[in-house]
Amino acid sequence: MGKESRMSRIDTKGAGTFEYPKGLLHLEYTLSNGQMFRWRQTPDGWWDAVTGDRMIRIRKVDDPASDVDRFEFFTYPGEPDLAFIEEFFRFDVVLDKLYAAWLEADPYLGSLAERFKGLRIVKQKPEECLLSFMCSTANFIPRIMKAIAYIAKTWGEPIIGPDSKSLTHAFPAASVIAALDPYEVSDKTGLEWRAGNLVKVAAQIAAKPENWLDELSRLDYATARGELQRIDGVGPKIADCVCLFAMAKDQAVPVDTHVWQLTRDRYL
Template sequence: MALRDTPSACPALWRCLPCPPAELRLDLVLTSGQAFRWRESSPGAWTGVLGGRVWTLRQDRDRLWYTLYGEEEEDGRPVEAAKPDGAETDRILRDYFQLDVGLPALYRAWGAADPLFRKVADDFPGVRVLRQDPVECLLSFICTSNNHISRITAMIERLCQAFGRRLCCLDAQPFHAFPSLSALAGADAEARLRALGFGYRARFVSGSARAIAEGLGADGLRQLRAVPYAEARRVLCALPGVGTKVADCVCLMALDKAEAVPVDTHVWRIAQQRYGTALGGKSLTPRAHQEIGDFFRGLWGPRAGWAQAVLFCADLRKGQEPAGSRGRAKGARGRDSRGDGPP
């Protein structure tokens, strides 16, 4: 089935939400190393998997347009694009992009507190933090150790193809749901992941999936949204392959801890070179991570993780390769020091 990337192609199958660019820029948010399952399927249109469904998103002036695709029929033929079911799909997108958080007011507050933020912000509006499924977010970020966005994206795609339920095929591109915990906790999961090129991360992905399945469970992991930041981070750091940086990524992007500041080599360099701090010394230890996070929380306030996401996106874009390399920036969020109808 061909992608229908514009509402004008089949308007009954598209819905829209009010959403000006100052509140959301898809091209920035979906390529900034927060999530790895979106691709630009045509200029300005982004297709990916969210909540076990395949979506295409598009922006036009002050509106965010979206459509969904049905699952394949038993004979393998894809069903046509499905008419969105209104209030529920709106709710899913609003939740995913946290659209109830007013971004322009936050930008003004951060800029008033920080001239360096103000200097960057005008060129990078609409950068907001996603609210992701905690299991998917955690297992994805385990794959980011010593890695970069293009490679992480390819790894997550192989993971989903090998272990996830097939949803549909669009323009010869198959889409799969993110795997269940049980699928990744199986006895042969680690060996299969190694065969897929996960290397040492295979043990951590399968081990954390098993630990969650046998302990907290997916619901328990999600319930960490209701506990204090320090407690959530402590629980996460007890999982195989989860250090402070990965835990903070999950706290920020899946567990509602807006104060979490993931510190990797990018953020460490920003703190030292742009803010003139001596934080972190010569190596990025857990203590240095805490000191840098505390510095930015003191500067930007209770949503420091959101402000940091803006600077991270700006730094990432500055380091990207020339045209044609979108999403291929080295050392993305994943670089861990140890690791009305659009036209």
């Protein structure tokens, strides 16, 4: 699919900037909806998101008179990288066309698209996405975020910003997590039994060929999903989370008890 607009980059006080069709990138809906756990909003309106070994800092610039939305951003380490922003927010997906198709197929679904307009599926790093969701089973978002933040700060590599200062930490590699004591992880993070699953899955990933998960991204959805479920500890929901949130496989629909209940009540 083609991009929704041609974006431009202009440096303003060190920040990159771009324009995007009005309402088609809603930062709060996109970052805080539970598809990723490494984000925070600052009091002055910036959103920080960590994926892999990089951090995005982005905010919308208020301009009610404009017929487009304007954003300014940084990517660390290094200079503002618009291509990285485009890939992360998946600007290749044309939301307006999807909204029209959903409304025609199902007015209820179309009404939800209008209510949460600008919510985008991001593209995370597959290894980090998988290991993060190992922390999410039967858990709730604030506790997941707290545990993952502790894991990153304690065992991850620093992400360097201006003046060579550490801004945050990357999520540690599978090989690092595989070497941890699950009882220590549980004690420090409150993950309880999930810590054992996290270390177990990390060990299996670490034993795979380098970039194995990236290679899965190039396979079709059914094959990638099946290979993920061959990992001891990874079930259908987590496999679908990785396929959707890290591999851009939009056929994937992660189903938990809430999604199943809504589907049953509405459509069955």
